Amino acid sequence: MQKPQYAIQSFVEKYSDQDWKSYEVSGPCVIFGKTLHCEPDGESFIVAIHNGLALENCLPQISGYINWLGFECKNDLIAFYNAHVAAGNSARADDAWYEALEIYGVKIYVDKDAKLSADIAFGDTHFPDHILDVSVNEHQFCGDIGLDG
Numbered sequence: 001m002q003k004p005q006y007a008i009q010s011f012v013e014k015y016s017d018q019d020w021k022s023y024e025v026s027g028p029c030v031i032f033g034k035t036l037h038c039e040p041d042g043e044s045f046i047v048a049i050h051n052g053l054a055l056e057n058c059l060p061q062i063s064g065y066i067n068w069l070g071f072e073c074k075n076d077l078i079a080f081y082n083a084h085v086a087a088g089n090s091a092r093a094d095d096a097w098y099e100a101l102e103i104y105g106v107k108i109y110v111d112k113d114a115k116l117s118a119d120i121a122f123g124d125t126h127f128p129d130h131i132l133d134v135s136v137n138e139h140q141f142c143g144d145i146g147l148d149g
Contacts (some may be wrong), residue, residue: 001035003071004028006063009053010049011047012066013066022048023055031103031120032077035046050112065108065116068139074098080134091126099124121148 004027011023025045029036038045047062049055081093105121118136132148 001030001033001071003067004030004087006059006066007031008056010061014046016051020048021051022046024072025066029066031066031076031106032101032122033070033098034103035075036103036106044107046107047110048107049110052112053110058114061107061114062110063114064117069106069118069120069136073136073141075138076139076141077134081145084125085132085145093124093126097124097126102130106120 006025006027010025010027012026014022016022023046025038026049027038029038029045031045036045049058069134078093078098079095081107086092102123104122104123107119107120108116108118110116116138119133120136121131121133122134123130127147131148133148134141135143
């Protein structure tokens with residue numbers, strides 16, 4: 001699978017307030033190895049950028065981060081899941097678990113210091129009646145994986 005390239009046209013401004021400007025990402029995006037076909041008002045993929053920064057200046061960093069989330073974080077996510085969710089039960093994550101994930105929503109933040117973070121909602125085969133939420137700061141999964149539902 002080839003890494004997508006993101007152009008300024010891939011980001012459609014949705015809203016802004018005194019601190020943030022938010023964009024919907026349109027076009028194909030890959031998160032956790034899954035291709036999302038993001039369209040405005042379709043699958044939920046938002047990038048929120050602090051108002052002190054310009055999208056044009058952050059675009060290379062955002063593109064690299066999306067590609068890291070799509071293609072390079074698999075082992076980190078599996079290890080994080082096994083340490084935080086699977087501990088004490090038989091619901092272990094592995095390659096098959098990762099391949100079966102369903103992505104429901106992605107929100108990437110670029111803070112005033114140009115640091116990136118993300119919140120991702122997804123479904124897995126171990127908890128089919130729940131939505132799992134995971135947070136990422138820069139390139140490190142953090143906190144716990146939340147279970148909604």
